[in-house]
Amino acid sequence: MKLNTGTRVYRCVRCLYTTDHPLGLTLDGEGICSGCRIHEEKDTLDWGIRWDKLEKLVAPYRIAKGNAYDCIVPVTGANDSYYIVHLVKERLGLNPLLVTYNKYFNTPLGVRNLANLRITFDCDILVQNVNPVSVKKITRTTLREMGSIYWTCLAGQTVFPVQTAVRYKIPLIIWGAHQGLEQVGMFSHEHEVEMTRRYRKDHDLMGKEADDLLSIFDTLNEDDIWQYRYPSDSELDHVGVRGIYLGNYVRWDPKAQHEEMMALHDYRSTAFTRTFDCYDHGDCYNYMGLHDLLKLYKHGYSKVTDHASREMRHRRLTREVALGLINAYQRIDAPNAEKFCQWLDIDPRALQFILDQHRNPLYWSQAELGEWEFYSPHRLPEKASNLYKFPEPGFIATNPLSMGMQDRYITIGKGYP
Secondary structure, three states: OEOOOOOEOOEOOOOOOEOOOOOOOOEOOOOOEHHHHHHHHHHOOOHHHHHHHHHHHHHHHOOOOOOOOOEEEEOOOOOOHHHHHHHHHHHOOOOEEEEEEOOOOEOHHHHHHHHHHHHHOOOEEEEEOOOHHHHHHHHHHHHHHHOOOOHHHHHHHHHHHHHHHHHHOOOEEEEOOOHHHHHHOOOOHHHOOOOOHHHHHHHHOOOOOHHHHOOOOOOOOHHHHHHHOOOOHHHHHHHOOEEEEHHHOOOOOHHHHHHHHHHHHOOOOOOOOOOOOOOOOOOEOOOOOHHHHHHHHHHOOOHHHHHHHHHHHOOOOOHHHHHHHHHHHOOOOOOOHHHHHHHHOOOHHHHHHHHHHOOOOOOEEEEEOOEEEEOOOOOOOHHHHHHOOOOOOOOOOOOOOOOOOOOOOEOOOOOOO
């Protein structure tokens, strides 16, 4: 298929990812992408053997005394946190220290889920609250320079667990699934890839470490960015810090796992306007809003494509239904943008001007002032649109984001009534 500039990209015949995927993706001679090929391993690997490998891997980190932590588990009020803690605490029998980074875009639902998580599993938790003045300064810089309102969130979520491991001398960090493996098949499950500083910088942080944000042309200074610095190699080596991914040892299926946690541990979900998946990111007003819209502007696809491709790989969606879902959701306006403008003290028109600067010319062209044409890799011909009627694909929303409370960011939410 050709995009706006005539550039040709190719789409996987099995899912809806293209060769323009920002994480890098290849197609084989049959037109099947590397992500789908690695997904095939989920149906061929012996997961009993892989679980035995996991138990042997964590055994040396188990501490006999009851007054110490065996490992660190990064969590939020959404995503796979319940399932990760379930595996670590109830199946592996480890005593984890939970850690979480305060994104400042918190929803009442996310606060409720996080409080219920630590109560249900009876775990201690550390919360990092970076000075909100610095967070806002950094967000202004990354929004302007990188088209990201989420750099601080991604940086904090990926560095605070590592900093805590060094500070408390707890060498083992246990994460969920590896994004590069799950989406594009960057690695095999059998590679048993572990956490690295390089992957964090290149992909999570879009190539910018904290110190890379400092410039004589900007207002950021040392006091603003130091809490986002990754520990040095010598600090990591001294403690022996390593981060493992459970997705290498457990057959990862977010839909099934969330539904299990909803039944067992009262995890609660919510409906979104920009995707059909109700289970992820209910802790944040912006992830499925402005952050997702920026993804569409910069990369020509949004989170609904990730969700649809994942469900196609699990054989729960047909291509026709997936295309219908993408075209129904991806162009919907970002909800809650006014909250972000109020938080950052920016005019909505100024925000839209900045957002427009980050539209990728491969996918967008400006017809006239303020009006844009989108060249979607998944665009349906108008005459065919009626052929793509679809049912909702079986996701359950239990609560609204606001939970009936005041509909605004919760700056700090340590508990829940």
